[in-house]
Amino acid sequence: MNKSTIxxxxxxxxxxTFSSKKIWVPMIIVAVLLCIIFPSVLAYFGLNFDMTGKSAEDIERPINAFIKxxxxxxxxxxxxxxxxxxxxFVYFFLTFMMIPFFLLVAIINSxxxxxNSFAGEKERNTLETLLFAPISIVDLFLGKVxxxxxxxxxxxxxxYVxxxxxxxxxxxPFFDHMLFLNSTWLLLMFWVIPTLVLFTIILSVLISAKVKSFQEAQQFGGILVLPVIGIVISQASGLFFLSPLTLFLIGTGLLVANALVLKLVTKFNQRNTLFESQIH
Known part of the structure; x- marks a missing residue:
């Protein structure tokens, strides 16, 4: 492994990446909308204005039953x-329902x-030069990851910050304590998300190495969003909640998955195999 090459x-x-607005601008827009603007607007209007109206009593009964x-x-x-x-509602949403939003942003951006790794090289007509440069395929993958x-x-x-x-x-002023700093959120941000992002990237880089275009690589990677949709549904319906123990186990599972997926990189140690995957 050559650190300088990587x-x-x-x-x-x-x-x-940062020279192409079609890549980095959507990444920032999605993060700002989902993780900053939406929760801020919800918190401000939810806590400063009563939005329940006359039907508050009808809504409150099932909510209280849910809380019990x-x-x-x-x-x-x-x-x-x-x-x-x-x-x-505001407290519950910010504490639990915001978790899938951060997972979604992490997956989409990664x-x-x-x-854009190998598929982007293919579209820019630079892949052939890169493959036959005096660098190892492992260093090439690690650099792109x-x-x-x-x-x-x-x-x-x-x-997040x-x-x-x-x-x-x-x-x-309303809740008298800080949100997003409990064990659930700290485990999410510093254990689950790093392992999730790494898993998504490794898998996406492998997919990108097999397909012909940036759009095709994104379509294959879109499958990774489905588990997050499942988390949104489960959190909203009360089927299960992402407790600290659950998040720790998810992060550990992702860590093991990363090790297994990394082994697939060895299949691309042959330059001809990787080159042929791009021209056929």
Missing amino acids: LTITRKDLKA EFPNDEMRNTLASLPTLTYK MVTAA LASLIPALGITYAS INLIIVNLITY
Whole structure:
């Protein structure tokens, strides 16, 4: 493994990513809309205006029944102590329903950058030169994985910090404590998301090495969004909640999956195999 070669490939791919507005602009827009603007607007209007109207009593009955069956004692007591239905909804949404949003942004951004790796080289007519340069295929893959990892994690963490500041400025006077800093969120951001992003990138880079175009690579990678949709449905319906233990187990499973998927990289140790996958 040649660190200098890996860093050179990383810098080259980062330059290609940020020189193309069709790649980095949508990444930032999606993160800002889902992880910053949407929760901030929801928190502000939900806590400063009563949006339940005359039907509040009809809505509150099933909500209170839902709270009584909530599996986490601390969260159940916190929700029950909040004075209005709107407060309960805002607190629950920001604490639990925002988790899939960050997972979705992490997957989408890592998928976009990784899909641009080999497929992007093919479209720019630079792949042949890169494949027959005096570098190993393993170094080539590692450089491209690192080049996808940096912007994906950077945008996700920047969104988290900005969301943390803005939303807590809005909600702290009402809830009297900081959101997004409990064990669930810390495990999500610093254990699950890094392993999830790495898994998405490795898989997407492998897919990108097999397909012919950037759009085709994105279509294959779109399958990875489906589990997050399942999490959204389960969180909203109460089927299960992403507790700290669940998140720890998910992160551990992803870590094992990363090790297994990395073994697939060895199949591309033959330059001719990788080259033929791009021309046939």
